Amino acid sequence: MAIVIRNNIQEITLQLLQFVHLATKKSASCGVILAPCKNMNPKTLEQAKLLMSNNDASLSVQFFYDDPNQVLCAVLDNGTMGNTHYASLVLKDFLQDQHLLQGQLIVSSFPESGNPTKSTIEKFMLQAIRSKGKEGNIHFFTGANAAASVLIVDTDDIIREFIKTRLELKGYRVHEAKDGQEAYHVFVRELPGLVITELNLPIIDGYQLIRKIQATNSYEGEVIVLTDKQLTENMSRAYESGAADYVTKPLSISELEWKIKRLTKNN
Amino acid sequence: MYINFEVAVKFLYVLIILNVVFVAAVYAIKIKRLRRTRIERRFEVKFKDYFTYVLVNIEGKEPLQAPPFSLNKVEQEILQERLNDMIENFTGTPREKGKELCQRLGLVHYHLDRLKKGSYAVKIDAAYHLGCMRVQEAVPDLLQLLATHKLNSSLFVIARSIAKCARNEQDVKEMVKLLLSHNKGFYDLLVDMIKEADIEHGALFAEFIQRDSNEYILIGLCGLRDYTEPTVASAVYRLIDSEDRMIQSMAVEIYFKSVHFIPRNVVQKLLQHPLDELRVLTIGAIADQKLVTYIDVMKNALLDESKRVSAASAKGLLLLGEEGIATLCGVTAEVRGSEQGEYLQMLIEEELKFLSVQLHDLVKLTRYNSLAYHYEKTLGKNKRIYRVV
Numbered sequence: 001m002a003i004v005i006r007n008n009i010q011e012i013t014l015q016l017l018q019f020v021h022l023a024t025k026k027s028a029s030c031g032v033i034l035a036p037c038k039n040m041n042p043k044t045l046e047q048a049k050l051l052m053s054n055n056d057a058s059l060s061v062q063f064f065y066d067d068p069n070q071v072l073c074a075v076l077d078n079g080t081m082g083n084t085h086y087a088s089l090v091l092k093d094f095l096q097d098q099h100l101l102q103g104q105l106i107v108s109s110f111p112e113s114g115n116p117t118k119s120t121i122e123k124f125m126l127q128a129i130r131s132k133g134k135e136g137n138i139h140f141f142t143g144a145n146a147a148a149s150v151l152i153v154d155t156d157d158i159i160r161e162f163i164k165t166r167l168e169l170k171g172y173r174v175h176e177a178k179d180g181q182e183a184y185h186v187f188v189r190e191l192p193g194l195v196i197t198e199l200n201l202p203i204i205d206g207y208q209l210i211r212k213i214q215a216t217n218s219y220e221g222e223v224i225v226l227t228d229k230q231l232t233e234n235m236s237r238a239y240e241s242g243a244a245d246y247v248t249k250p251l252s253i254s255e256l257e258w259k260i261k262r263l264t265k266n267n
Numbered sequence: 268m269y270i271n272f273e274v275a276v277k278f279l280y281v282l283i284i285l286n287v288v289f290v291a292a293v294y295a296i297k298i299k300r301l302r303r304t305r306i307e308r309r310f311e312v313k314f315k316d317y318f319t320y321v322l323v324n325i326e327g328k329e330p331l332q333a334p335p336f337s338l339n340k341v342e343q344e345i346l347q348e349r350l351n352d353m354i355e356n357f358t359g360t361p362r363e364k365g366k367e368l369c370q371r372l373g374l375v376h377y378h379l380d381r382l383k384k385g386s387y388a389v390k391i392d393a394a395y396h397l398g399c400m401r402v403q404e405a406v407p408d409l410l411q412l413l414a415t416h417k418l419n420s421s422l423f424v425i426a427r428s429i430a431k432c433a434r435n436e437q438d439v440k441e442m443v444k445l446l447l448s449h450n451k452g453f454y455d456l457l458v459d460m461i462k463e464a465d466i467e468h469g470a471l472f473a474e475f476i477q478r479d480s481n482e483y484i485l486i487g488l489c490g491l492r493d494y495t496e497p498t499v500a501s502a503v504y505r506l507i508d509s510e511d512r513m514i515q516s517m518a519v520e521i522y523f524k525s526v527h528f529i530p531r532n533v534v535q536k537l538l539q540h541p542l543d544e545l546r547v548l549t550i551g552a553i554a555d556q557k558l559v560t561y562i563d564v565m566k567n568a569l570l571d572e573s574k575r576v577s578a579a580s581a582k583g584l585l586l587l588g589e590e591g592i593a594t595l596c597g598v599t600a601e602v603r604g605s606e607q608g609e610y611l612q613m614l615i616e617e618e619l620k621f622l623s624v625q626l627h628d629l630v631k632l633t634r635y636n637s638l639a640y641h642y643e644k645t646l647g648k649n650k651r652i653y654r655v656v
Contacts, residue, residue, distance in 0.1 A: 055335060082324040089316055090335045138316045140323075158352045165322045231493060250358045253326055 008068040009129070013122045019062065019075045020116045030110050031059075031079020033088045034128035036103035037072045037095060040065040048074075048094055055090045056083060070102065071128050081109040081140075081169075088138050096136060104131035108141040142171045148193030148264040149173040153183040153201065153209065154226070159251070163196065166253065167260070180204025184212055192221060194264055196256075199227040199234060207241045214242035222263045226251060306341045314342075318349065321368070325353070325361040331368040347374055351399035362401075369400045382408050391421050398428025401465075406432050410441055418449045426460055433464040436471055447482050454482075458489045469494060473502050481511055488517040492524075500526035507533070512542065519545055523552035534564055543573035550576060554583030562587060562594055569598045570607060577607070581614045589637050596641040603646070615642055 016032070023030035045063045052061045052074070060077040074091060076084055088107045095101040106128045110116040124141045131139070150172050154160050164174045175190050177183035181203040187195065195213060199206030210223050222244040227234070230248050238246055245259050317334045324331060338346060347369075354365040369375055374396070381393035382405060390412060397405040406429060413425045429442040439461055446457060462468055468490060475487030484506065491499050499521060506518035519537065523529065529552060537549040550568055553561045565587070568580035584591035599615060602608035619642065622635035 080327070080329065082327045082329045085320050085323060086332055086335070089320060092316065093336065138319060156352075156356070158349070158356055161318075162322045162353075162356075165319055169323060232495070250356055250362070252358050253361060254359070 008066075009122065009125060012066040012069055012071065012073075013118060013125050015064070015066075016073055016075075016125065017116060017118055017121045019064075019073070020110055020121065023062075023075055023077045023079075024110060024116065027078040029078060029080050029112060030116075031076035031081070031084025031087070032108050032110070032124070033074040033076075033084060033091055034106045034125065035072045035074075035091065035095060035101060036070055036128055036132045037065070037100045038070055038102055040072055040100065044098065044100065045072075048072075048091060051094055052087055052090055056087065059083060059087065061087070069125075069129055070132075071125065079109055081107070081112050084109050085138065085140075092136065092138060101136045102132050103128070103134050104136060105138045106131065106141050107138060113140070113142045140169050142169060149175065149190060150260065150264075151175045151177065151183065151186055151190065151192040151195045151197075153177045153180070153195065153197040153206075155179065155198065155201065159198075159226070159249075162253075163256070166257065170257075172260075172264075178202075180206070180209045183209055187213060188216075191216075191219060194221055194260060195223045196226050196260070197223060199225060199229050199238065207237060210238065210241040210243055224256075224259055224263065226256065303341060306339075307345055310342050310345050314346070321353070325357070325364050330371070331364050333368070333372050343372075343374075346372070347396060350374070351396065354399055354401065366401055375400055375402050375404075378402070379405060379408075382412070391424055394425045394428045398424075398431040401431050403432050403434045406434055406438050410438070410445070413442065413445050418451070422446070422449070423456065423460070426457075427463060430460045430462075430464040433466060436466050439464045439466060439471065443483075443486065452482075452485075454485045454489045457486050461486075461490065469496075469499075473499070476502060476506065481514060484509075484511075484514055485517070488514065488521060491521050492517070494521070495525050497525060497527055507537070516542070516544055516548070519548050523548060523555075529553065529556065529558065529561075531561075534561060538564060538568060543571075543575050546571065546573065546576045547579045550579040550583050554579075554586045557587060559587050559590060562591055565591070566594050566598055569595065569611065570602065574610065577610065578614060581611060582618075585618060585634065585638070592634070592637045593641050596638075596645040600645040612646065615646075 020030050020032065045065060049061055049063050052059065059079060062075045062077075063072065064075075065072050072095075074087070076087060079087070085107050088105050092101065092105050095105075106124065108124055114120050127139075127141055150167055152160050152163050152174060153176075154163075155178055160176050160178075164176060167174050173192075175186050175192060177186050180201040183195075183197065183201070184204060186192075195209075197206050197209055201209065204212070206225065206227065210225075213219060213221075213223055223242060224245045224247060225238045225243045226247045226249065227238075228249045229235075235246050244263055247256050247259065313336075314334065321331055334346075350365055350369055350372075354362050354369075357365070378393040378396045378400070379402065381389050382397060385393060394405075394409055394412060397409070409425055409429045409432065413422065413429060416422050416425060426442050426446055430439060433439050433442070443457060443461070446453075458472075461471065472487040472490030472494075475483040476491070478484060478487075488503070488506070491503065503518045503521045503525075506514055507522060509515045509518060522533075529549075534549060534553065538546055540546060546568070550565065553565060562584070565580050565584050568576055569584070571577050571580065581595055584595040595611070596615065599608060599611040602611070615638065619635065619638055622631050622638065625631040626635060
């Protein structure tokens with residue numbers, strides 16, 4: 001006797017893939033927001049659509065709700081990562097007000113985040129389904145496989161958060177630490193491919209941290225210094241300690257990103 | 268006696284009332300702070316995604332949009348602080364987009380208004396925020412505020428804001444002129460502030476050192492301290508002969524840092540200078556640049572009347588290879604028995620001791636061997652010194 005197993009994920013994946021292909025044919029890009037929700041009815045869908053259209057009239061939004069997986073899909077024609085993410089803020093607020101949100105909102109834009117193939121869309125969908133029960137934050141989906149891992153060591157929350165967000169979007173696995181000692185513990189545990197560190201750090205300073213990292217026998221990764229210190233003496237000392245590159249604050253994001261790319265590629 | 272007792276009771280009542288008032292005031296402040304912390308925490312949660320949106324799109328082509336929800340006063344203040352941090356931490360497009368967002372949120376207009384109409388404390392606060400947001404329109408009002416401000420720490424808040432908002436070099440010069448009118452020597456602080464301005468700093472510092480005023484020259488020199496271009500060397504050369512000792516020593520320091528080759532006439536002139544600090548700087552520069560051609564000059568400096576110069580020269584010769592080391596040992600042997608000779612011999616022995624534990628480094632190992640060989644050859648000590656291979 002043959003048993004037919006109905007694959008719910010495959011069905012919704014194919015449906016979403018179709019929507020994405022249609023949208024990318026119509027316009028250059030297509031934004032997608034997936035949100036695990038319960039009890040969505042046509043009236044609520046209509047309300048959400050109206051709200052998002054009011055927020056940005058230039059975006060054409062299509063909603064569909066997958067009942068078996070309880071996932072709400074919003075497809076935005078012409079949706080770049082920027083405007084799709086902004087739309088997700090509006091949608092999140094609406095879903096939370098209505099007590100419908102059950103997990104994280106996952107945001108993506110094609111082809112910005114990769115080519116919309118069946119396996120990519122399936123991964124995207126699985127990420128949304130698996131987020132059920134988690135805190136209702138907004139996360140990004142990137143088609144790229146996790147590249148190198150990076151450890152960011154800085155006392156400044158904004159800098160850490162910023163670099164983390166940017167690197168995660170590019171597919172890196174990112175770890176954080178606020179001081180030299182914590183950084184060294186994370187380093188020993190994770191052995192990241194790249195360490196980005198400030199020199200002014202509590203407990204163990206940046207120079208000591210670099211020397212400790214370089215003294216690790218099996219380590220083949222690199223260290224980039226990202227610091228306020230702009231004097232040539234500091235720069236020479238950092239290079240002598242074993243840093244591979246030196247970036248000063250206020251920081252130029254593109255400069256840092258190119259350096260990270262170069263060093264992780266070399267590794 | 269009865270009257271005194273009555274006065275004492277009344278005084279106690281007054282004290283109790285005052286106590287109650289102060290306790291109430293302290294609790295009111297505490298409650299206000301707790302309320303603000305609570306709002307801040309709620310805000311952090313509510314705005315986490317919005318900040319992520321800002322951070323992700325801060326380099327994108329599309330302009331950053333305002334939060335899709337309304338803000339109360341405290342939330343607006345917290346948002347302002349976060350945006351200030353972002354503008355301060357980033358350069359280029361992210362900074363421009365942060366400034367643009369502040370404009371869109373009405374923060375620029377709000378603080379410009381406070382700067383014009385507010386009380387003294389409000390004006391200082393507005394000046395700080397306008398500086399963070401780099402609002403160029405605020406410069407005339409900020410300059411006016413600085414001109415009438417007395418000398419206290421707030422003066423520097425306003426001055427720094429002017430530097431951050433400066434439209435051109437002229438605004439920075441005006442700010443410097445106003446600060447210098449207070450006649451205090453805060454040159455390093457001034458340089459730090461000038462570096463916040465979006466102008467070509469090197470050109471401005473070079474212009475300052477051409478002026479007649481010593482104050483401007485000192486600001487210029489403090490600013491040029493980190494520059495290593497040869498053009499800086501020619502700019503400060505004139506000041507090597509300055510009558511002001513501080514200017515002279517700073518000029519010499521910058522000159523040696525930026526010059527690629529030190530001419531003999533400069534070396535000779537500076538080594539005859541009465542200030543031993545300048546002679547030490549000259550010896551140090553010859554050693555740093557490994558100028559073997561000046562070994563004869565270093566040899567003479569070994570017998571300088573100042574021990575600082577003599578020690579600097581000995582250390583410098585050690586860095587000038589075999590020839591330098593041979594010269595050092597030779598001179599030491601010549602003056603053996605004198606106080607100078609004893610001193611130089613002690614320096615050599617200390618160096619040998621230091622190098623003997625650094626033999627894992629090839630450069631230090633060769634230096635150790637060289638020094639040990641010439642020491643044995645010229646000073647002929649009985650104690651056996653082993654050469655390391």
